Amino acid sequence: MKPHELGARExxxxxxRGELTALEVVQDFLAEVAAREGELHAWTRIDADFALRQAxxxxxxxxxxxxxxxxxxxxxxxxxxDLPTEYGSPIYKGHRPAWDAACVAAxxxxxxxxxxxxxxxxxxxxxxxxxxxPRNPRHTPGGSSSGSAAAVAARMVPLAYGTQTVGSxxxxxxxxxxxxxxxxxxxxxxxxxxxxxxxxxTPGVLARSVEDATLIAAASAMLPELAHLGVIxxxxxxxxxxxxxxxxxxxxxAAFEKVVDRLGREGAKLVDAELPESFGxxxxxxxxxxxxxxxxxxxxxxxxxRGNVHPMLLARVEDPAASEHKHxxxxxKYAAECRRQFVQHADGIxxxxxxxxxxxAPFGLESTGNTAMNxxxxxxxxxxxxxxxxxxxxxLPLGVQLVRPYGGDRADAHLLAVARWVEGxxx
Amino acid sequence: MKPHELGARExxxxxxRGELTALEVVQDFLAEVAAREGELHAWTRIDADFALRQAxxxxxxxxxxxxxxxxxxxxxxxxxxDLPTEYGSPIYKGHRPAWDAACVAAxxxxxxxxxxxxxxxxxxxxxxxxxxxPRNPRHTPGGSSSGSAAAVAARMVPLAYGTQTVGSxxxxxxxxxxxxxxxxxxxxxxxxxxxxxxxxxTPGVLARSVEDATLIAAASAMLPELAHLGVIxxxxxxxxxxxxxxxxxxxxxAAFEKVVDRLGREGAKLVDAELPESFGxxxxxxxxxxxxxxxxxxxxxxxxxRGNVHPMLLARVEDPAASEHKHxxxxxKYAAECRRQFVQHADGIxxxxxxxxxxxAPFGLESTGNTAMNxxxxxxxxxxxxxxxxxxxxxLPLGVQLVRPYGGDRADAHLLAVARWVEGxxx
Numbered sequence: 001m002k003p004h005e006l007g008a009r010e011x012x013x014x015x016x017r018g019e020l021t022a023l024e025v026v027q028d029f030l031a032e033v034a035a036r037e038g039e040l041h042a043w044t045r046i047d048a049d050f051a052l053r054q055a056x057x058x059x060x061x062x063x064x065x066x067x068x069x070x071x072x073x074x075x076x077x078x079x080x081x082d083l084p085t086e087y088g089s090p091i092y093k094g095h096r097p098a099w100d101a102a103c104v105a106a107x108x109x110x111x112x113x114x115x116x117x118x119x120x121x122x123x124x125x126x127x128x129x130x131x132x133x134p135r136n137p138r139h140t141p142g143g144s145s146s147g148s149a150a151a152v153a154a155r156m157v158p159l160a161y162g163t164q165t166v167g168s169x170x171x172x173x174x175x176x177x178x179x180x181x182x183x184x185x186x187x188x189x190x191x192x193x194x195x196x197x198x199x200x201x202t203p204g205v206l207a208r209s210v211e212d213a214t215l216i217a218a219a220s221a222m223l224p225e226l227a228h229l230g231v232i233x234x235x236x237x238x239x240x241x242x243x244x245x246x247x248x249x250x251x252x253x254a255a256f257e258k259v260v261d262r263l264g265r266e267g268a269k270l271v272d273a274e275l276p277e278s279f280g281x282x283x284x285x286x287x288x289x290x291x292x293x294x295x296x297x298x299x300x301x302x303x304x305x306r307g308n309v310h311p312m313l314l315a316r317v318e319d320p321a322a323s324e325h326k327h328x329x330x331x332x333k334y335a336a337e338c339r340r341q342f343v344q345h346a347d348g349i350x351x352x353x354x355x356x357x358x359x360x361a362p363f364g365l366e367s368t369g370n371t372a373m374n375x376x377x378x379x380x381x382x383x384x385x386x387x388x389x390x391x392x393x394x395x396l397p398l399g400v401q402l403v404r405p406y407g408g409d410r411a412d413a414h415l416l417a418v419a420r421w422v423e424g425x426x427x
Numbered sequence: 428m429k430p431h432e433l434g435a436r437e438x439x440x441x442x443x444r445g446e447l448t449a450l451e452v453v454q455d456f457l458a459e460v461a462a463r464e465g466e467l468h469a470w471t472r473i474d475a476d477f478a479l480r481q482a483x484x485x486x487x488x489x490x491x492x493x494x495x496x497x498x499x500x501x502x503x504x505x506x507x508x509d510l511p512t513e514y515g516s517p518i519y520k521g522h523r524p525a526w527d528a529a530c531v532a533a534x535x536x537x538x539x540x541x542x543x544x545x546x547x548x549x550x551x552x553x554x555x556x557x558x559x560x561p562r563n564p565r566h567t568p569g570g571s572s573s574g575s576a577a578a579v580a581a582r583m584v585p586l587a588y589g590t591q592t593v594g595s596x597x598x599x600x601x602x603x604x605x606x607x608x609x610x611x612x613x614x615x616x617x618x619x620x621x622x623x624x625x626x627x628x629t630p631g632v633l634a635r636s637v638e639d640a641t642l643i644a645a646a647s648a649m650l651p652e653l654a655h656l657g658v659i660x661x662x663x664x665x666x667x668x669x670x671x672x673x674x675x676x677x678x679x680x681a682a683f684e685k686v687v688d689r690l691g692r693e694g695a696k697l698v699d700a701e702l703p704e705s706f707g708x709x710x711x712x713x714x715x716x717x718x719x720x721x722x723x724x725x726x727x728x729x730x731x732x733r734g735n736v737h738p739m740l741l742a743r744v745e746d747p748a749a750s751e752h753k754h755x756x757x758x759x760k761y762a763a764e765c766r767r768q769f770v771q772h773a774d775g776i777x778x779x780x781x782x783x784x785x786x787x788a789p790f791g792l793e794s795t796g797n798t799a800m801n802x803x804x805x806x807x808x809x810x811x812x813x814x815x816x817x818x819x820x821x822x823l824p825l826g827v828q829l830v831r832p833y834g835g836d837r838a839d840a841h842l843l844a845v846a847r848w849v850e851g852x853x854x
Contacts, residue, residue: 300532
C-alpha cells in the first residue's frame with residue numbers, strides 16, 4: 001500500500017520504526033493533492049517547499065511524539081505562521097499571522113507536519129465555499145469544514161482540523177464518508193482560532209478512523225493519554241431520533257433505522273433516549289446565541305469592511321435578535337439548564353446514537369446542507385463523533401453520530417471507544 | 428476645567444453639544460501624556476499623528492455614538508490594526524495585527540478615539556512590567572492591566588480597557604484609586620484578545636467613575652441601553668470578608684470595616700454574606716484551571732520561543748498540574764457548582780461588598796500584588812466593580828469591591844447602580 005492509503009496511526013508507526021520516512025510520506029500525499037485538487041478545491045494553500053522542509057527536519061531530528069511525520073491539514077480558520085490564513089474572507093486576502101494556533105502548535109510539537117490550509121466557508125459560517133464533494137462535484141461536501149472533509153475523504157491528507165459552531169465538523173465528515181470528532185466544548189484551545197460565537201465554537205478533527213481522530217485530538221489537547229482507547233463491548237446505546245427528526249430525508253431516516261437494527265444485532269443494548277419536551281427550545285436557543293455572539297465577534301469586519309462581508313452573513317449579524325440582550329441571557333440560562341438535564345438523561349448510557357445529518361450530501365453548491373441534526377448537540381457542549389455508515393441510495397455516504405454529555409470524551413476517552421465499536425460493526 | 432480633568436460622560440456631552448472638539452480634547456490629553464509618561468511608563472505606544480487624525484475625522488464626520496470623540500487607552504493584550512500589539516512579550520516585538528479586537532472595534536464604531544496602547548504584564552500574567560504607581564514610583568500599580576490603571580489615574584486618558592483572568596482589573600484599579608469594572612464572563616467579546624485561560628479571561632474597563640465605566644462597557648458590548656444606570660437607594664449589601672480575609676493587611680482590614688460602617692450609616696442595609704464552607708476550594712480550583720489552560724493557550728510561544736518566555740511563566744505552564752486533566756475537569760465541575768450556589772447565596776442581596784485588594788499597593792516592582800481578594804470572584808464569573816474608598820495610612824488608595832452573581836450587570840445594569848450609590852457615599 002502506498003502511504004496515502006494508510007491511516008495516521010499506521011503512518012506514525014511505520015515512520016517511528018524507520019519503515020517509512022516523513023519525506024516519502026509527504027511526497028506521496030503531495031502527489032495525491034496534485035492528482036485531485038484541481039477538481040476538488042479543498043485547499044486554500046499548499047506550499048510543497050514548506051512541506052518538504054518540515055519532512056526533512058523531522059527525518060533528521062529526534063522523535064517528537066504521537067504525530068511524528070504525519071501530515072495534517074489545517075482548516076483556514078486557524079492561524080498559521082508559515083502559511084497565509086484568510087478565514088474564508090476576502091477581507092483577509094494574503095493575511096499572514098504571527099503565530100500558529102495553539103492546537104496546531106501542540107500538534108507540531110508532537111511531530112505533525114503541516115501539509116497546508118483547507119478551505120473554510122466565510123468565517124466558518126453558512127456562506128458556501130469552492131470545495132466540491134469528492135464523489136460528485138455537483139454536490140456540496142458540507143461545511144464549514146468543507147476542505148478538511150473533502151481532503152481527508154480524497155486521501156490527500158490523513159488528518160485535518162475542523163471547527164464546529166453549529167454543525168461544521170460532523171455534517172461535512174458524514175457527507176464525505178469520514179470520521180469527524182467534535183470534542184467537548186473547551187477540550188482544545190481556541191488561541192489563534194478566528195472565533196465566531198464564543199459560547200459555541202469548538203475546535204475538532206477529521207480522520208479516516210476513530211483511532212486516527214483520537215491520535216490528533218490527544219496531541220492537540222496535550223494529553224497523550226487520550227490516545228489510548230479503551231475497549232468496550234456490547235455498549236448500551238440510547239437511540240435518539242431527536243426533536244428534529246422531521247427534517248430527515250426519507251432515505252436518511254430509513255438508513256438510520258437499519259443502522260440501529262444492525263448495531264442491536266451485533267450486541268449493542270438499545271434503549272430509548274428521546275429528549276424530553278423540556279429540550280424543545282434547543283434549536284431556537286442555539287440560533288439566538290449564534291446571532292447575538294457573531295454580531296459582536298465580527299464587529300471589526302462589519303464596521304470596517306461591510307462591503308466585503310457576504311450579504312447572508314450581514315443579514316445574520318444585523319438581525320434584530322443580535323441586539324436582544326435579554327433574550328440572549330435567557331437563551332444562555334436555558335442552554336445551561338439543558339446541559340445539566342442532559343447529564344441525567346444520558347445516565348447509564350454509553351452513548352446516544354443519532355443521525356449525523358438529515359441524509360446524503362444535497363445536490364448543489366449554494367448551501368452546505370441542513371444543520372438540524374447538529375446544532376442541538378453543539379449547544380449541549382458534549383462530544384460528538386460521526387462514523388461512516390455506508391452509502392445512501394444516491395450513492396453518497398451517510399454517517400451515524402455518537403454523542404455524550406459534556407466531558408464524556410475525557411480521561412478514558414469513553415465516547416471514542418464506543419465510536420470505535422460502532423465503526424467496527426459498520427465497516 | 429481642562430478636558431483631561433473631565434470624565435468621559437462629560438467629555439462626550441460637551442463634544443456632542445459642540446462645546447469642545449475631539450481635537451481639543453485629544454491635544455489636552457496628549458499634553459498630559461507628555462508631562463507624566465516619562466515617569467510612569469503606562470504606555471507601550473502613543474502615536475500622536477494617529478490620535479490627531481482620528482480627532483479630525485471625528486470632528487468632520489457625523490455623530491457616531493456614545494463615545495464620540497472620547498479618548499480610550501487599550502491594554503496591549505488587545506489587537507489593534509493601527510498600533511503595534513506586543514502582549515507584553517519580547518516574542519511579539521513590533522507585531523502589527525490585521526484587525527482591531529472586537530470590543531475596540533465596537534467602541535470605535537461608537538466614536539471612541541484610540542489614544543494608544545497601555546502596558547500589560549507579559550501575556551497578562553503575574554510577570555511584572557515597567558509601569559509604576561502614579562503616586563509613588565517605588566510601588567507597583569498592580570497588574571496585569573498596569574498601564575490602564577496608571578494612565579486613567581494620572582488623567583492621561585479618561586477610559587481604558589483591561590482584562591481579568593485572576594485579579595487584573597479590580598486590583599490595579601483599586602491600587603491606583605480608579606473604578607475598575609470586570610463584567611460578567613462573556614459580556615465583552617474576546618475576538619482579537621490574546622487569551623490566556625479561556626474559562627477565566629474576561630475583558631473589562633477602567634475609568635474615573637462608575638458612570639464612565641458603564642459608558643464604555645455599553646459601547647463595547649454593543650448594548651447602548653446598558654449606559655442608562657438605574658437609581659438605587661438603601662441597597663441591601665451582603666458583607667463578605669471572604670475565605671481569604673487572612674491575607675488582608677491590618678490597615679486594609681481596618682479600612683474595610685470603616686467603609687462598611689459608613690455604608691451602613693448612609694442607609695445601606697447590611698447583612699452577613701460570608702461564603703459557606705462548600706466554597707473553600709475556590710482558590711485551589713482557580714489555580715488549577717489557570718495552570719492547565721495557560722499551558723495550552725501558550726503552546727505556540729512555549730514550543731517556538733521558550734527562551735523568550737519569562738521563567739516565572741514557564742514554571743507555571745510546566746507545573747505538573749498543567750497535565751492533570753482529571754483534576755482540571757474536577758475543578759471545572761466544582762466551579763460550575765459554586766456558580767450555581769452563589770446565585771442562591773446572593774439571593775435578595777443587591778451586591779456583595781468585599782475588599783478590592785489586601786491593602787494598599789505594596790512597595791516594590793517585582794510583584795503586582797496579592798490576588799487573594801480577586802481570584803475567587805473571577806472564578807465565579809459574576810461582575811465585579813471596584814470603587815475608590817479613600818487613602819490608606821501609607822498614603823496610597825484603597826478600593827471597595829461590589830460583586831454579584833453571573834448576569835448581575837445585564838439589562839438594568841443593577842450592579843453598576845449599586846456601585847454608583849457606594850461611590851456617591853464614599854466621595
